[in-house]
Amino acid sequence: MDEEVGTEATPPPFRGAVHGDDLDAARELYEAQYPGEGFRLDQLDRPFDYRYAAVGDGDVSLRTSEFHGSARGTADAVPEYVVSWLVDGRGTVDVGRDEVALKPLVPRIAPTRAYSFDFADYRQRLVHIGAAHLERLAAERGDVASGPVTFFHAAPVAESALQRWRAVISETTPVLLDLAAPPLLRAAANRRLALAVLETFPHAVGPASSVALASVAPGGRRVALAVEFLHEHAHEPIGVAEVARAADLSVRGLQVALHRALDVSPTALLRQIRLDRVHADLTVATPETTTVGAVARRWGFAHLGRFSASYHERFGEHPSVTLRG
Structure with missing residues (x-):
């Protein structure tokens, strides 16, 4: 720990x-x-x-x-x-x-x-x-x-x-x-x-998430379904169309709903979730048991340069620092 x-x-x-x-x-x-x-x-x-x-x-x-x-x-x-x-x-x-x-x-x-x-x-x-x-x-x-x-x-x-x-x-x-x-x-x-x-x-994730998803406005539950699906299937090669189907929305409807509720696109939200999973895995690992590249690839990040930049932007440190603890 x-x-x-x-x-x-x-x-x-x-x-x-x-x-x-x-x-x-x-x-x-x-x-x-x-x-x-x-x-x-x-x-x-x-x-x-x-x-x-x-x-x-x-x-x-x-x-x-x-x-x-x-x-x-x-x-x-x-x-x-x-x-x-x-x-x-x-x-x-x-x-x-x-x-x-x-x-x-x-x-x-x-x-x-x-x-x-x-x-x-x-x-x-x-x-x-x-x-x-x-x-x-x-x-x-x-x-x-x-x-x-x-x-x-x-x-x-x-x-x-x-x-x-x-x-x-x-x-x-x-x-x-x-x-x-x-x-x-x-x-x-x-x-x-x-x-x-x-x-x-x-x-819910995002600055407005708790307000947006607590709302009783029509469509709020569909946004929640979309977010739930993304969390549950983040380890799978899912696309926007699959997320939309899970939320009973069209692709355009999903994009609009997520933008209004969380100010984020479906692909950006999935990327955030996967970055969080990488961070979680690196936090409990050591340099002797894995590498940054192995964990990043496991969560679908093929370009390590872009991944490292996104990781640093989200967590304020480079992934290698997280791994070293």
């Missing part, structure tokens, strides 16, 4: 766990952790009990939730970004809208707006990223000018991206679990994990 760490002070670490078999106590706990409305807990066909544990700090924390019962309700938008995966049990998020039925051991990012949920008899692992921490890194990357990041929670995530996510989780977890870890090491782990969220889960 040799990413450059900012000068912001790392929040003090914490560790805590709560467990019991009282429905009212469980409701109070979960309503505090995930504010919302209509929170309903019920006992099923076995004795009710729960356990909730968290370790980390205000920027990044790892959590576990075990719940023998059912839980339904609506979670409000909160100043955090949450990635979770089931170990077992059942869970559905964004019920009645863009529903996602969670699958065991498949990470998903929670909606970045209020959403309904329905869980039963489950064990869940979660990663909470503080909004200020993730949004600062998103601005550094050029994903947004400032402010919230709009994630497409229902978009599929490529298996290659999930493999990279799991590798980052494996590497950073020992540091986050260690309350005595040196502050610089913890800060590096926090940064690494927050960047992995941005690199793994599809989200």
Whole structure:
């Protein structure tokens, strides 16, 4: 974990766990952790009990939730970004809208707006990223000018991206679990994990993205579909026509919609996404394991001179510097 760490002070670490078999106590706990409305807990066909544990700090924390019962309700938008995966049990998020039925051991990012949920008899692992921490890194990357990041929670995530996510989780977890870890090491782990969220889960990019894609104007969902398709298939030799079909638009309609929403063309947006993937790969690699040229070619950049110039313009450094760490 040799990413450059900012000068912001790392929040003090914490560790805590709560467990019991009282429905009212469980409701109070979960309503505090995930504010919302209509929170309903019920006992099923076995004795009710729960356990909730968290370790980390205000920027990044790892959590576990075990719940023998059912839980339904609506979670409000909160100043955090949450990635979770089931170990077992059942869970559905964004019920009645863009529903996602969670699958065991498949990470998903929670909606970045209020959403309904329905869980039963489950064990869940979660990663909470503080909004200020993730949004600062998103601005550094050029994903947004400032402010919230709009994630497409229902978009599929490529298996290659999930493999990279799991590798980052494996590497950073020992540091986050260690309350005595040196502050610089913890800060590096926090940064690494927050960047992995941005690199793994599809989200809107561009200075106007969060405003444009949150709009309820007709066509906004089609823009989101186009962006989701680009993220999901960035590793494939796709063309503008394929993106347009995925968004149910003509090629010209796609170009106009992306220009209005994000002030970018389809090919330029795909290039940005692929540059981000190169940056992610170089960040976790070393000169002993790969070369800049190999990574660039893997993401479709055949002309290394033009690639290097574009990379420097987007990230403020040459790719060889990123690789050397």
